[in-house]
Amino acid sequence: MGTNFKAILIEHDGTRQSVRLAELPRDRLPEGDVTVRVACSTLNYKDALAITGRSPVVRQFPMIPGIDFAGTVEESSNADFKPGDRVLLNGWGVGERHWGGLAEIARVKGDWLIPLEPIFSLAQAMSIGTAGYTAALCVMALERHGITPESGEVLVTGAAGGVGSVATALLAKLGYDVAAVTGRPEESDYLTKLGAKRILPRSQFGEPGKPLAKEEWAGAVDVAGGQVLANVCASMKYRGVIAACGLAAGMGLPVTVAPFILRGVTLAGIDSVMCPREERREAWRRLARDLDPSLLDAMTERVPLDACVSVADRLIAGAVRGRVSVPISNEQ
Numbered sequence: 178m179g180t181n182f183k184a185i186l187i188e189h190d191g192t193r194q195s196v197r198l199a200e201l202p203r204d205r206l207p208e209g210d211v212t213v214r215v216a217c218s219t220l221n222y223k224d225a226l227a228i229t230g231r232s233p234v235v236r237q238f239p240m241i242p243g244i245d246f247a248g249t250v251e252e253s254s255n256a257d258f259k260p261g262d263r264v265l266l267n268g269w270g271v272g273e274r275h276w277g278g279l280a281e282i283a284r285v286k287g288d289w290l291i292p293l294e295p296i297f298s299l300a301q302a303m304s305i306g307t308a309g310y311t312a313a314l315c316v317m318a319l320e321r322h323g324i325t326p327e328s329g330e331v332l333v334t335g336a337a338g339g340v341g342s343v344a345t346a347l348l349a350k351l352g353y354d355v356a357a358v359t360g361r362p363e364e365s366d367y368l369t370k371l372g373a374k375r376i377l378p379r380s381q382f383g384e385p386g387k388p389l390a391k392e393e394w395a396g397a398v399d400v401a402g403g404q405v406l407a408n409v410c411a412s413m414k415y416r417g418v419i420a421a422c423g424l425a426a427g428m429g430l431p432v433t434v435a436p437f438i439l440r441g442v443t444l445a446g447i448d449s450v451m452c453p454r455e456e457r458r459e460a461w462r463r464l465a466r467d468l469d470p471s472l473l474d475a476m477t478e479r480v481p482l483d484a485c486v487s488v489a490d491r492l493i494a495g496a497v498r499g500r501v502s503v504p505i506s507n508e509q
């Protein structure tokens with residue numbers, strides 16, 4: 178590796194944001210005790226917000242986006258890592274406040290890294306990425322609150338997206354009956370292959386409904402928030418559990434307390450960004466155990482680093498199925 182490295186760079190001139198594929202000197206890398214040669218990164222919904230500037234995801238400029246990366250340790254003064262270790266990173270404000278993974282090199286705090294589960298290649302880990310690891314946290318939350326396959330059907334919203342695809346595959350493998358909600362009926366075959374038993378149109382959840390509706394779901398994984406989540410709350414079974422991790426349909430939550438005080442429904446919040454390290458490692462162990470790696474190819478679109486900007490627009494428009502991975506070196 179030479180003295181320069183390639184990266185997507187977001188700059189701001191005080192009035193407007195610009196994004197380009199840049200070549201940067203290594204001495205501009207931020208502080209950190211571990212330097213990683215990035216093999217693969219991803220484009221998540223959040224990265225697309227950062228690249229397009231649709232939401233104030235980036236907290237300081239210039240910024241290299243990319244909330245995920247997987248690669249090989251090049252230099253380390255952290256006792257937990259040595260050169261040659263295969264590692265991955267999800268979240269911790271990387272790609273928002275600290276230079277991220279859409280680059281050939283990343284320098285970060287070793288405390289943010291976790292060892293790659295040996296069953297996965299670096300590329301497979303990024304086919305999963307933050308979206309898949311968030312899905313695993315959601316499944317763990319349902320289990321922690323006592324939901325089992327015998328409890329009844331589990332609803333997954335935004336099912337053809339990154340979080341929804343992995344949640345559907347994980348839950349189906351664990352024996353749950355999954356009802357998948359999607360705005361893209363053309364992805365029904367894809368969702369059935371991931372293990373969904375029923376496909377429901379997103380329109381069924383979009384309009385204001387009653388405080389309490391027919392009891393349908395024992396569990397739910399929700400990426401939507403907003404009116405969708407309100408309707409999910411209203412249609413949970415007695416003592417049902419919802420793992421809420423996203424806001425694709427909005428930040429608001431126009432819900433009443435009725436599902437919580439009359440049906441004992443639990444709304445479990447899932448944050449993948451600052452989630453403690455041990456829980457992350459457990460989520461990745463669960464992915465290694467419970468996710469069929471042969472499904473990852475169908476879930477993943479691979480795009481080169483220099484195509485990230487145009488793909489970010491498609492991702493925001495909801496036109497990307499499953500996951501987007503960004504191979505950066507030949508080492509996978």
Ligand SMILES: C=CC(=O)SCCNC(=O)CCNC(=O)[C@H](O)C(C)(C)COP(=O)(O)OP(=O)(O)OC[C@H]1O[C@@H](n2cnc3c(N)ncnc32)[C@H](O)[C@@H]1OP(=O)(O)O
Nearest residue numbers: 222308335336337338339340359360400423424425426495
């Ligand atoms: C990837 C997860 C994270 O980034 S977690 C990081 C920390 N959390 C956050 O930053 C919260 C904000 N992030 C989000 O809300 C998420 O990025 C996400 C959970 C909403 C989505 O992540 P995902 O990777 O699954 O995004 P996709 O673009 O691949 O899929 C989104 C899915 O939602 C559908 N959708 C879009 N708009 C709406 C709407 N108004 N109502 C309902 N559903 C909506 C979208 O079409 C996709 O599903 P589909 O099956 O195609 O309908």
